[in-house]
Amino acid sequence: MTQLATDVDFVLSNGKTIPALGLGTVPPEDPHELKEQVITAVKAGYRHIDTAWYYGTEEYIGQALKQLFEEGIVKREDLFITTKVWPSFWRNPEKSLDKSLADLGLDYVDLFLQHWPVVLHGDENGLPPQPRDKDGKLIYDDDPVSGIKYIDAYHSLEDIMDNTSKVKSIGVSNYSIPKLRKLLAAVRKHKPVVNQIEYHPLLPQQDLVKYCYDNGVHISAYSPVGSNGAPVLKLQLINELASKYDVSVNEIANAYHILQGRSVLPRSSNLERIKSIIRLPNLTTEELNALYQIGVESPTRYINDEWGYGLGFKWWKGDTLSKDFD
Ligand SMILES: NC(=O)C1=CN([C@@H]2O[C@H](COP(=O)(O)OP(=O)(O)OC[C@H]3O[C@@H](n4cnc5c(N)ncnc54)[C@H](OP(=O)(O)O)[C@@H]3O)[C@@H](O)[C@H]2O)C=CC1
Numbered sequence: 191m192t193q194l195a196t197d198v199d200f201v202l203s204n205g206k207t208i209p210a211l212g213l214g215t216v217p218p219e220d221p222h223e224l225k226e227q228v229i230t231a232v233k234a235g236y237r238h239i240d241t242a243w244y245y246g247t248e249e250y251i252g253q254a255l256k257q258l259f260e261e262g263i264v265k266r267e268d269l270f271i272t273t274k275v276w277p278s279f280w281r282n283p284e285k286s287l288d289k290s291l292a293d294l295g296l297d298y299v300d301l302f303l304q305h306w307p308v309v310l311h312g313d314e315n316g317l318p319p320q321p322r323d324k325d326g327k328l329i330y331d332d333d334p335v336s337g338i339k340y341i342d343a344y345h346s347l348e349d350i351m352d353n354t355s356k357v358k359s360i361g362v363s364n365y366s367i368p369k370l371r372k373l374l375a376a377v378r379k380h381k382p383v384v385n386q387i388e389y390h391p392l393l394p395q396q397d398l399v400k401y402c403y404d405n406g407v408h409i410s411a412y413s414p415v416g417s418n419g420a421p422v423l424k425l426q427l428i429n430e431l432a433s434k435y436d437v438s439v440n441e442i443a444n445a446y447h448i449l450q451g452r453s454v455l456p457r458s459s460n461l462e463r464i465k466s467i468i469r470l471p472n473l474t475t476e477e478l479n480a481l482y483q484i485g486v487e488s489p490t491r492y493i494n495d496e497w498g499y500g501l502g503f504k505w506w507k508g509d510t511l512s513k514d515f516d
Pocket residue numbers: 213214215216240241305363364386387411412413414415416417418419420423439440455456457458459460463493
């Protein structure tokens with residue numbers, strides 16, 4: 191019998207567990223749809239929801255959670271909820287967290303992530319999320335290459351861990367090896383337990399994954415099918431494996447991560463899809479390696495946001511900074 195992805199958990203470096211399959215919540219055109227997506231996912235067995243202040247979807251997730259708790263479908267402690275602080279809110283991550291908690295209707299999150307190792311010039315409410323000068327250029331609060339204020343922002347997450355009960359664990363997202371190296375050297379007490387990054391067969395980045403593994407940082411893979419348009423699902427090998435194991439292409443894309451110890455965060459507006467992509471086919475080591483090899487020749491990153499320039503990632507479209515950035 192095929193195992194279920196919803197039955198798999200991983201242990202983080204602080205001893206807490208993270209469910210392998212998490213629902214992504216980047217907003218669809220109509221963010222109200224998130225409520226039904228979350229209810230559908232939890233009823234199908236998902237226990238992990240990935241969100242962020244930046245997505246503007248937390249109030250709809252909160253409505254779903256309220257209903258699920260009231261109906262007795264799950265209890266708060268059954269779920270693993272992640273939220274994130276956006277770069278423009280870097281001066282006061284606790285305020286960002288408080289807004290997220292209020293919208294989610296929760297008194298704690300399981301994981302609070304620094305969304306990017308970048309500091310943007312927002313006001314005390316993190317607005318605007320993308321501050322720009324009159325020429326349309328992003329306004330940073332430091333130089334994106336040499337500045338280390340992103341580490342100050344991480345220290346604020348450590349303070350929240352120490353002084354409140356609003357988070358169970360803290361971590362990071364979109365950290366490259368050079369950024370992570372600097373952060374790990376500067377951590378006061380609470381190492382990041384997770385690095386959430388784009389990862390799929392068209393974007394192999396074993397060096398970053400190995401660095402995280404060696405340092406006890408769990409990888410959560412975002413955009414597992416390559417985001418909008420789902421380019422990963424068009425790969426011939428993914429389709430062949432789906433036929434061989436009699437599962438959907440999405441389940442192969444998820445299994446690629448889960449079988450290698452990474453949690454994975456698929457998103458869908460299609461309720462049938464959310465429900466049906468929970469099987470975990472037992473791919474062989476050779477098949478996992480073959481999936482990895484697909485992108486080695488010409489890797490493609492689909493989340494190439496401007497604030498990712500110069501962070502030391504390989505293959506960032508439009509990034510003119512040196513690959514040897516440190
Ligand atoms: N930390 C970070 O900076 C980031 C975190 N994330 C997190 O990761 C989550 C997932 O990443 P995301 O970029 O949203 O996208 P995904 O890689 O999960 O792709 C979702 C898209 O793929 C489509 N899709 C999925 N399956 C199929 C299929 N079988 N056929 C056709 N289309 C399909 C979906 O369409 P449909 O709706 O029709 O199913 C949707 O448009 C996010 O929602 C967010 O929670 C994402 C980006 C950055």
